[in-house]
Amino acid sequence: xxxxxxxxxSELLPGTLDMLxxxxxxxxxxxxxxxxADRIRQVSEDVLQVExxxxxxxxxxxxxxxxxxxxxxxxxxxxxxxxxxxxxxxxKQLQQEVSEFDRVMSAIxxxxxxx
Amino acid sequence: MGKxxxxxxxxxxxxxxxxxxxxxEEEMRFHLDMRIERNIAEGMSPEExxxxxxxxxxxRTKLHEESREVWLFSQLDRLAQDLRYGVRxxxxxxxxxxxxxxxxxLGIGANTAxxxxxxxxxxxxxxxxxxxxxxxxxxxxVKATDGSSMGAAPADFYDWRSQSQSFEQIAxxxxxxxxxxxxxxxxxxxxxxxxxxxxxMLGARPFMGRSFQPGEFRSTAQPxxxxxxxxxxxxxxxxxxxxxxxxxxxxRATTVIGVMPPDFRHPDFAEVWTPMPEDSGEMRIRTSRxxxxxxxLKEGVSLEQAEAEMATLGARLSEQYPESNxxxxxxxxxxxxxxxxxxxxxxxxxxxxAGFVLLVACANVANMLLSRSAARRKEISLRLALGAARxxxxxxxxxxxxLLSSVGAALGLGLAYWGVDALTALVPESMNFPRLDEIxxxxxxxxxxxxxxxxxxxxxxxxxxxxASKQDLQGSLKENSARTSADRGLQRTRGLLxxxxxxxxLLLLTGAGLLIKSFVRLQETDPGxxxxxxxxxxxxxxxxxxxKEDQRAxxxxxxxxxxxxxxxxESAALTSGAPMTGFDLVFEFSIEGRxxxxxxxxxxxxxxxxxxxxxxxxxxxxxxxxxxxxDVAGSPFVTLINETMARRFFPDEDPLGKRVRINYLGxxxxxxxxxxxxxxxxxxxxxxxxxxxxxxxxxxxxxSTHMLxxxxxxxxxxxxxxxxxxxxxxxxxxVMDVKTMDELISESVAQPRLYTWLLSVFASIALVxxxxxxxxxxxxxxxxxxxxxxxxxxxxxxxxxxxxMIVRQSLSLxxxxxxxxxxxxxxxxxxxxxxxxxxxxxxxxxxxxxxxxLIAVALLASLIxxxxxxxxxxxxxxxxx
Numbered sequence: 001x002x003x004x005x006x007x008x009x010s011e012l013l014p015g016t017l018d019m020l021x022x023x024x025x026x027x028x029x030x031x032x033x034x035x036x037a038d039r040i041r042q043v044s045e046d047v048l049q050v051e052x053x054x055x056x057x058x059x060x061x062x063x064x065x066x067x068x069x070x071x072x073x074x075x076x077x078x079x080x081x082x083x084x085x086x087x088x089x090x091x092k093q094l095q096q097e098v099s100e101f102d103r104v105m106s107a108i109x110x111x112x113x114x115x
Numbered sequence: 116m117g118k119x120x121x122x123x124x125x126x127x128x129x130x131x132x133x134x135x136x137x138x139x140e141e142e143m144r145f146h147l148d149m150r151i152e153r154n155i156a157e158g159m160s161p162e163e164x165x166x167x168x169x170x171x172x173x174x175r176t177k178l179h180e181e182s183r184e185v186w187l188f189s190q191l192d193r194l195a196q197d198l199r200y201g202v203r204x205x206x207x208x209x210x211x212x213x214x215x216x217x218x219x220x221l222g223i224g225a226n227t228a229x230x231x232x233x234x235x236x237x238x239x240x241x242x243x244x245x246x247x248x249x250x251x252x253x254x255x256x257v258k259a260t261d262g263s264s265m266g267a268a269p270a271d272f273y274d275w276r277s278q279s280q281s282f283e284q285i286a287x288x289x290x291x292x293x294x295x296x297x298x299x300x301x302x303x304x305x306x307x308x309x310x311x312x313x314x315x316m317l318g319a320r321p322f323m324g325r326s327f328q329p330g331e332f333r334s335t336a337q338p339x340x341x342x343x344x345x346x347x348x349x350x351x352x353x354x355x356x357x358x359x360x361x362x363x364x365x366x367r368a369t370t371v372i373g374v375m376p377p378d379f380r381h382p383d384f385a386e387v388w389t390p391m392p393e394d395s396g397e398m399r400i401r402t403s404r405x406x407x408x409x410x411x412l413k414e415g416v417s418l419e420q421a422e423a424e425m426a427t428l429g430a431r432l433s434e435q436y437p438e439s440n441x442x443x444x445x446x447x448x449x450x451x452x453x454x455x456x457x458x459x460x461x462x463x464x465x466x467x468x469a470g471f472v473l474l475v476a477c478a479n480v481a482n483m484l485l486s487r488s489a490a491r492r493k494e495i496s497l498r499l500a501l502g503a504a505r506x507x508x509x510x511x512x513x514x515x516x517x518l519l520s521s522v523g524a525a526l527g528l529g530l531a532y533w534g535v536d537a538l539t540a541l542v543p544e545s546m547n548f549p550r551l552d553e554i555x556x557x558x559x560x561x562x563x564x565x566x567x568x569x570x571x572x573x574x575x576x577x578x579x580x581x582x583a584s585k586q587d588l589q590g591s592l593k594e595n596s597a598r599t600s601a602d603r604g605l606q607r608t609r610g611l612l613x614x615x616x617x618x619x620x621l622l623l624l625t626g627a628g629l630l631i632k633s634f635v636r637l638q639e640t641d642p643g644x645x646x647x648x649x650x651x652x653x654x655x656x657x658x659x660x661x662x663k664e665d666q667r668a669x670x671x672x673x674x675x676x677x678x679x680x681x682x683x684x685e686s687a688a689l690t691s692g693a694p695m696t697g698f699d700l701v702f703e704f705s706i707e708g709r710x711x712x713x714x715x716x717x718x719x720x721x722x723x724x725x726x727x728x729x730x731x732x733x734x735x736x737x738x739x740x741x742x743x744x745x746d747v748a749g750s751p752f753v754t755l756i757n758e759t760m761a762r763r764f765f766p767d768e769d770p771l772g773k774r775v776r777i778n779y780l781g782x783x784x785x786x787x788x789x790x791x792x793x794x795x796x797x798x799x800x801x802x803x804x805x806x807x808x809x810x811x812x813x814x815x816x817x818x819s820t821h822m823l824x825x826x827x828x829x830x831x832x833x834x835x836x837x838x839x840x841x842x843x844x845x846x847x848x849x850v851m852d853v854k855t856m857d858e859l860i861s862e863s864v865a866q867p868r869l870y871t872w873l874l875s876v877f878a879s880i881a882l883v884x885x886x887x888x889x890x891x892x893x894x895x896x897x898x899x900x901x902x903x904x905x906x907x908x909x910x911x912x913x914x915x916x917x918x919x920m921i922v923r924q925s926l927s928l929x930x931x932x933x934x935x936x937x938x939x940x941x942x943x944x945x946x947x948x949x950x951x952x953x954x955x956x957x958x959x960x961x962x963x964x965x966x967x968x969l970i971a972v973a974l975l976a977s978l979i980x981x982x983x984x985x986x987x988x989x990x991x992x993x994x995x996x
Contacts, residue, residue, distance in 0.1 A: 032142075032145070032146075033142060033145075033146050034145065034146040034149040034150065037146070051171070051172070051173040052146065052150070052171045052172045052173065053143065053146075053172040053173035053174070053175060053178040054173060054178065056139065056142065056143065056178055056179075056181075056182045057178060057181040057182040057184075057185060059182075060139075060182040060183075060185040060186065061185045064121060064124060064125075064185055064186060065121070066120070072138075075145070075149075077152075079145060079148075080141065080145070081142070081145050082138065082142045082145075
């Protein structure tokens, strides 16, 4: 019973969820949580299966660190929703994470190609 | 930004926590609704759409919790949350909580109290400068196989000091009270004489005034004295101008030069210190070993090296002075060992016993938690089902148990404060309990208590917590799943806990039983004299007034006559011994015509007494005659011996008329045996009577003396008139320690009484806890088996059958515990042997009686629930499920 609940959290590399959220916000501007999740799924053509709820703890964490800021607004269907946007600190963080990611990925690729 | 800004935002979160929850909830609901709408738009049925949305989203409760935790001072806040919850849970079960807290308070209190004694006496360093380098130099007779050692003879001390290389310094100390003459007669103040350099070696400086100066260690010097803080406050009212004042002490004007700080107490009993004149004739004495010699080892010299050097030195002295030193060597004992070594085993046993009490308390509380966890099963299952991690649940349950143990510890600390006071009050002044005044609850004791409360909290909480969180969720979520496999595991754990509780209780009870029996034996011991209507007084002789033997003898004779003439007095006598203090004078002797090897000289307890001593004490004469008017200075030196000596040295002949040689104060002296008296235990009840010799004070008047008065009326009432009679002979004669023999005997057994009392209290606590434990388990069992009992009764089982069934179940646990406990007791009581008097550590009677007692109590404890079982109404019981 308990076992069946602990499915794999996400098939993302650890630590990449933050980066994906930041990137999505950089491209999409001001978005609510559902839109962010949907966008990640669409852009990755369903390859990246994010447990959608896991966005929320991540968004809280990034708010605490002031990478993102949020405000309540109204959605297209006129419901109250929380909208997130990137802060300058978040932009800087995104650049750092992307370059770090590139470095690691190119290293992995080198290993795989030489093998 | 950075940490400070984050801290600020966390604090803001704290203030708007509820709003946060509402908003997050709304946000997540929005997310789900959006997904459901989209799913429906894509063609799913509403039911499918909702399920798919939830599946994609994940565990909402858990995610909410995680989001929230981002903002918390996570660990701390979770703890606060757990604590709040724990307080609520415990508050809802006041009976359970108070019983558990009480059990833990008793266990933790007992440990804290005993540990504070252990801490003060055994763990804390002695209150001296660099105490680890201090050693005691003791004289050891090679014949002494029991490891006993003695102080040093004054002359030996001088040789050791001048001839050894291993020590930075060597100094000596010996008893030396002073007689203070005042308006209301003289009084004696216990004190000690210090050789030059001892104060400096111990690092002791006066709190007021100055220390001794080198010139003061001479017999011609103006007499001076240092007061203890206690004497200054107690006897001189804390007079701020005491330094420089002069008092008539020991018959001479003596100047107080200083007051020592309150924590300086060496030796324990001393209230005054005087310089020891190093040029007096005393320093030539080699035959009496009454100096305490302390040395400070040189840097880099080990105890073994120093001891080897001293052994060589000792051997040289044995050759040089065979008369006094043959067969004697030197042993070094760390000072702390010398001070506390005697009491260590008893303290460790008590600490162990207290630890056992705590274990029983833990087992008990664990048991109660287990039966409660059955009741809380649904709550816990719900939390697990809602996605709480098992570790989270375990932590919650542990927080509860540590909360319990902390409250117990707080209460226990109160008990310990009270207990330490009671304990120190219980110890009479005369009981030689080292460092008694240093016992207090300090930082280390508090640390110990905190650590103990944490460990016990985890100790008794862990098993129940693990048990409770390891649940078959489906099973326990259903209302009526009474008996599952988890349940059987629970029963087994509870059974094990009860068995160990009983085993430990049996161990404690056996220990207490042995001590009680030993104590009773001790009190029933026939001392060999009549102890009723007997008054004892300590008379410190003003030596300076009566320096010559004939002066002393005449003075003593007058004292005996004057007191003996009082109407309420039947007879009065003097002795050089100190009754019931465990203190003896020991002389070497040899029988005329039988030469002992120099290293195998027999020893005897020696007393110088007045002629009517045996009549006053009620010690019967077995042969020959007592001392009388013929036995005075100048007439042949005579002695009486006790029956042990007669039996051992004259098994087949008449000892009367035989002669014994002793070395009396440096003079070889021949004594003729004129009588034999019954054995009597005059110095301590527990001391097996050894060889004893008595001489008449008219021929050998000792320096100090005790008076014994056989009264016609209650002895305590006669003390004033006896004191007045003594001081009518010499108004400067101090009288100390006026006590009835009954009091003296009672004080002499104070130590065993204390141990017996403590261990009995511990064992009783354990017994009550074990009884409560058995009661609890059996009640639970009966409640669990109500249904089954109902069926049995419906099928015709009689009350007796049901009673038997329940009692049998409890007895099987009890018997297992008793068996285990007996094995443990047989192994462990051996370490108590040193505390036992005339009782074997595996005394069969005790080992038979204690299990019976325990079984009887256990039966009683299980009878109440068993009777309840028989009251079960079959119809109700069957409808119960």
